Amino acid sequence: MSEGVRSADASSPQGVLDRALGLLGSFSEDEPELSAVELSERTGLAPSTMHRLIGTLLRHGLLVRVPDHRYAVGPRLWELGELSPLSLRLRERALPHLVRLYEATGENVHLAVLDGPDPERSHALYVDRVTGRQSIPTISRAGGRGPLHATGVGRALLAGRDEEWLRRWFSTPRDRETVHTVIDEAELRAEIERTRARGYATTREQMTLGNVSVAVALPHVGGLPPIAVGLVVHLERVAGAEAERRLSALVVQSAREIHAAIREP
Template identity: 55%
Template sequence: MLQRIMRLLSAFDEDAPELTAAQLAARSGLPLSTVHRLLAQLVAEGVVGRAGSYGYTVGARLWEIGELSPIALRLRETALPHMVRLYEATGENVHLAVLDAPTPRTATVLFAGRLTGRASVPTLGRGGGRHPLHTTGVGKALLATCDDAWLDAYLAAPLLPETTLSITDPAVLRAEVDTVRVRGYATTHGEMTLGNVSVAAPLGLVSDLPRAAIGVVAHADETLERRLAPIVVQAAKELTRALRQD
């Protein structure tokens, strides 16, 4: 039963936050009769909501439960003041992300929080969204926190490109991860979205929380890395200290 419910809920995504029962059946691979039965139960519990005459959405009860996760309740809430200071210093997008890694081959970046403004460069990142590790600044920062055996397993899977500038050569990515470990921050240059650059730093390990990183995404600028790196690294250190004192 739980597996069927998860297949149904996983059918929703950022491009399809509202789906009909028929669409949910097609996306989940479940029989339409099963989908109707599950939907009736999930709507009654508030886990799924109704949208119009035929549509369904993720329900408020599921969101409420999700907000009790340590990623939301502890990491994001503690990080918010530090993210605000980064935004005030840059006027650009500020991302907080964690490593979601059931296995190295399936590992991704999971965005735990985001601050943006009217003048900020458009990005694909959103709270709760997932992106590849090797094409994002926060992702590269997270890779730098993993040991070599884990990194070997991750690099054994194909590195798929997001743009023409994405790194797809495992040797090149490994060398860049080594650089991140030495200097303390990661960068991307149009590797997730053309015209955007990012600077990100990993947080230190914190008990009972996944590996995390904080970063800024901005318009391409030759001076950006030099200007942003020190304040992003400092923000990561201060946030780590705050979390360990929590």
């Protein structure tokens, strides 16, 4: 391909959009602010191209300047994100029920959806969470991602997938988040079957040491991705089967209430 063709492709609307998305995708929870040099390194764009692109994104509010000649994601992206069905239809309608579950337990409450372009790259996307000062600390955040095999909501979402989807998902490696994380396919398949049989998923110190998760997947809702709601509690608070049954019953009830609230467009 000639240099002229490459330049034309890069300046096309699609090429510009690809570059803008690549730039915005450079930001992360660990690095929410980046310099132009760092953005160039992450995207592979020439400094001159990067500065032109930054100027365009600044004008549209998709980027903002922060101290020390750095940039961060702009408010226009947040504004647009709030128009997503995940916000308008799911999070806003689910929030009263999440708060009720928190008030009943005093524990971390998570709302998550299955997200990813294909099974091999899917994860649990946290849409919302409710927590308090007495809740055990977690690493999750609204807008953050969690692995399907090591989180309660992830396990609940896995239980709703068919065999072809699972076959593709199992074809990719799984990270060991703690010394207790189950990554073996046979063990995970057994957990998926247990989740389907009892109606809720559990994880024990799979994502964070000292934490236990109890989660339930909602029935399918048209226009929304698969959804799960869950609790994350301290290991000592789920010491026996009776405590697990009590918490799982509360999560099941919350899932029913959320499903009733969101199933109408």
